[in-house]
Amino acid sequence: MPKAQREQGHARVFDLGQQSLRELNQALHDLGPGSNETAWEVLNPKGSHSVAVGVDQPISIDVRGSVGYYCAGMNDGGTITVHGSAGPGVGENMMSGQIVVKGDASQYAGATGRGGLLVIEGNASSRCGISMKGIDIVVRGNIGHMSAFMAQSGNLVVLGDAGDALGDSIYEARLFVRGKVESLGADCIAKEMRPEHIELLQGLLDRAGITDVKPSEFKRYGSARKLYNFNIDNADAY
Amino acid sequence: MAYHNPPTTPRRSATFDDYTLSEIRRAAATGIYDIRGGGAKRKLPHFDDLLFLGASISRYPLEGYRERCDTSVVLGSRHAKKPIELKIPITIAGMSFGSLSGPAKEALGRGATLAGTSTTTGDGGMTEEERGHSKTLVYQYLPSRYGMNPRDLRRADAIEVVVGQGAKPGGGGMLLGQKISDRVAEMRTLPKGIDQRSASRHPDWTGPDDLEIKILELREITDWEKPIYVKVGGARPYYDTALAVKAGADVVVVDGMQGGTAATQEVFIENVGQPTLACIRPAVQALQDLGMHRKVQLIVSGGIRNGADVAKALALGVDAVSIGTAALVALGDNDPRWEADYNALGTTAGAYDDWHEGRDPAGITTQDPELMKRIDPIAAGRRLANYLKVMTLEAQTIARACGKNSLHNLEPEDLVALTIEAAAMAGVPLAGTNWIPGKNGF
Numbered sequence: 276m277p278k279a280q281r282e283q284g285h286a287r288v289f290d291l292g293q294q295s296l297r298e299l300n301q302a303l304h305d306l307g308p309g310s311n312e313t314a315w316e317v318l319n320p321k322g323s324h325s326v327a328v329g330v331d332q333p334i335s336i337d338v339r340g341s342v343g344y345y346c347a348g349m350n351d352g353g354t355i356t357v358h359g360s361a362g363p364g365v366g367e368n369m370m371s372g373q374i375v376v377k378g379d380a381s382q383y384a385g386a387t388g389r390g391g392l393l394v395i396e397g398n399a400s401s402r403c404g405i406s407m408k409g410i411d412i413v414v415r416g417n418i419g420h421m422s423a424f425m426a427q428s429g430n431l432v433v434l435g436d437a438g439d440a441l442g443d444s445i446y447e448a449r450l451f452v453r454g455k456v457e458s459l460g461a462d463c464i465a466k467e468m469r470p471e472h473i474e475l476l477q478g479l480l481d482r483a484g485i486t487d488v489k490p491s492e493f494k495r496y497g498s499a500r501k502l503y504n505f506n507i508d509n510a511d512a513y
Numbered sequence: 514m515a516y517h518n519p520p521t522t523p524r525r526s527a528t529f530d531d532y533t534l535s536e537i538r539r540a541a542a543t544g545i546y547d548i549r550g551g552g553a554k555r556k557l558p559h560f561d562d563l564l565f566l567g568a569s570i571s572r573y574p575l576e577g578y579r580e581r582c583d584t585s586v587v588l589g590s591r592h593a594k595k596p597i598e599l600k601i602p603i604t605i606a607g608m609s610f611g612s613l614s615g616p617a618k619e620a621l622g623r624g625a626t627l628a629g630t631s632t633t634t635g636d637g638g639m640t641e642e643e644r645g646h647s648k649t650l651v652y653q654y655l656p657s658r659y660g661m662n663p664r665d666l667r668r669a670d671a672i673e674v675v676v677g678q679g680a681k682p683g684g685g686g687m688l689l690g691q692k693i694s695d696r697v698a699e700m701r702t703l704p705k706g707i708d709q710r711s712a713s714r715h716p717d718w719t720g721p722d723d724l725e726i727k728i729l730e731l732r733e734i735t736d737w738e739k740p741i742y743v744k745v746g747g748a749r750p751y752y753d754t755a756l757a758v759k760a761g762a763d764v765v766v767v768d769g770m771q772g773g774t775a776a777t778q779e780v781f782i783e784n785v786g787q788p789t790l791a792c793i794r795p796a797v798q799a800l801q802d803l804g805m806h807r808k809v810q811l812i813v814s815g816g817i818r819n820g821a822d823v824a825k826a827l828a829l830g831v832d833a834v835s836i837g838t839a840a841l842v843a844l845g846d847n848d849p850r851w852e853a854d855y856n857a858l859g860t861t862a863g864a865y866d867d868w869h870e871g872r873d874p875a876g877i878t879t880q881d882p883e884l885m886k887r888i889d890p891i892a893a894g895r896r897l898a899n900y901l902k903v904m905t906l907e908a909q910t911i912a913r914a915c916g917k918n919s920l921h922n923l924e925p926e927d928l929v930a931l932t933i934e935a936a937a938m939a940g941v942p943l944a945g946t947n948w949i950p951g952k953n954g955f
Binding site: 296297300301304324325328329331343344345348349351363364367368370382383386387389402405406408409424425427428444446447502503504505507 | 662666734
């Protein structure tokens with residue numbers, strides 16, 4: 276076993292300063308159902324792309340540092356924590372499991388995600404939750420423009436502000452924003468917060484470990500459903 | 514004496530022909546552009562404008578039916594641990610479940626497998642019908658990411674990153690609500706019955722540098738086993754091919770404007786992109802300039818119909834071709850046996866292209882359970898296999914006449930062009946001359 280790959284407590288440690296990304300991902304993919312190697316630690320990611328992509332077992336991975344593009348892409352059951360910031364596409368197309376980014380996230384965080392929970396403790400850049408298809412995303416800070424563009428389903432919770440064109444061409448995803456929204460995109464409107472939404476939002480905040488804000492502080496946004504079936508009278512909205 | 518003015522024959526405008534007039538009336542009545550399936554229908558420079566030079570004295574032909582002419586091809590040998598090996602250089606292009614019925618997808622898988630080639634998924638994800646009956650299945654990674662998941666990614670034999678389609682380079686898709694059955698809605702994570710707008714661009718990368726990193730991610734997820742194709746619409750084939758190679762593609766797919774689509778605006782289909790013939794030489798040139806010809810394989814699609822088209826494309830430097838529309842016809846699409854039903858839809862067998870409406874009498878481009886019963890996936894698969902084998906035999910016949918013991922030994926020197934346009938586009942001499950218009954540039 277290479278020097279850097281050692282047992283540290285109960286965690287299996289990979290040092291990307293000494294070992295390759297390929298070795299890390301292959302080792303993660305080689306895990307079968309029921310493996311007892313359930314705790315992993317990745318050192319020195321130094322902005323590497325594709326760290327811990329394609330995880331398909333219920334393991335936990337602590338990444339100690341910042342990562343580049345597509346960290347934890349297509350995660351299916353893993354619990355992955357980035358103790359730093361994440362580059363573009365963190366958790367893209369996630370199927371299930373949980374990803375936590377302790378710092379900020381760049382563009383298209385959680386893009387097309389189909390399930391699981393993505394928590395960004397800092398800010399997220401543009402296109403957060405673009406084309407989301409069932410994922411839940413909670414951002415403690417702000418999100419950039421064109422977030423939740425063509426969002427199909429799932430929930431996006433933002434404790435800070437949202438940029439321009441929030442929820443453009445949105446389908447059935449639910450957006451909860453506590454701060455200011457720069458502008459709403461095509462077919463996205465503010466909606467009433469009914470008791471079931473308060474309950475849903477409280478559950479999302481609980482799952483994200485957020486205890487210092489109340490659901491009542493948020494506004495809900497969703498689809499006006501005018502673009503669901505093409506009508507020439509709505510052409511100006513496109 | 515009164516001057517007699519003889520009556521003249523009514524003259525129709527070439528510009529405002531009957532079709533154009535009917536389109537103007539239709540647009541005025543409905544307020545919406547015409548949406549249809551298929552590829553460009555206008556007459557375009559095509560493979561028909563090229564001829565092969567059979568062997569005489571300066572070349573030595575091979576005996577038909579006696580001397581071997583190899584047809585196999587390996588795709589994805591650049592980086593993938595498990596390249597694809599096909600018996601014939603004709604693959605089935607991506608066509609989505611949702612646009613096509615389940616039995617049609619099954620038939621494509623059956624036919625391709627019988628003939629020794631691959632089939633491809635499409636917008637809508639991977640179905641059991643298709644995976645179960647396709648020995649070799651290419652999984653499309655599309656901007657919409659409908660049905661996209663890592664489990665299916667791992668079940669695929671190759672991954673095709675779709676950047677564009679020949680019928681609509683730069684365009685997204687629209688699947689009208691009437692085709693959104695419960696199953697289609699579930700696969701696409703959308704409510705039943707609504708129009709489904711597919712994105713025109715990938716949500717999480719924006720340029721060639723990003724694409725390179727995206728391909729790295731796909732390779733990492735699949736442990737570098739599967740070939741990665743990059744498919745582009747035939748618009749700027751030289752630069753798009755070069756950038757796909759730069760991004761790390763194992764295979765580049767260039768789809769010319771005769772290539773079909775499930776549903777897009779008629780005006781888009783007929784006015785955006787370049788003919789398939791015009792796309793091949795620039796794409797090959799890009800590979801040659803990069804020293805990657807035959808190292809990164811090139812697949813070309815869009816209007817391929819017979820073995821002569823296959824042979825001509827290969828002679829111009831491609832490694833394989835892909836068929837979509839022709840495969841649907843082989844399955845039974847637009848078959849005259851359903852003429853009465855086509856008439857009821859206001860069209861005729863051979864011209865039906867409103868696939869998005871879900872009323873396909875042949876049961877192929879529909880989700881209607883009753884119509885779907887009209888296609889027998891076993892028999893239709895057999896028809897497709899027959900067709901693929903005929904195309905291969907035709908291409909072999911031509912190759913042998915040119916003295917080649919492999920389809921891949923065909924070369925531009927084996928061709929001449931009938932028109933100046935085709936000569937310029939294909940980069941081969943005008944017949945009877947040694948003149949290649951536009952040589953040294955595009």
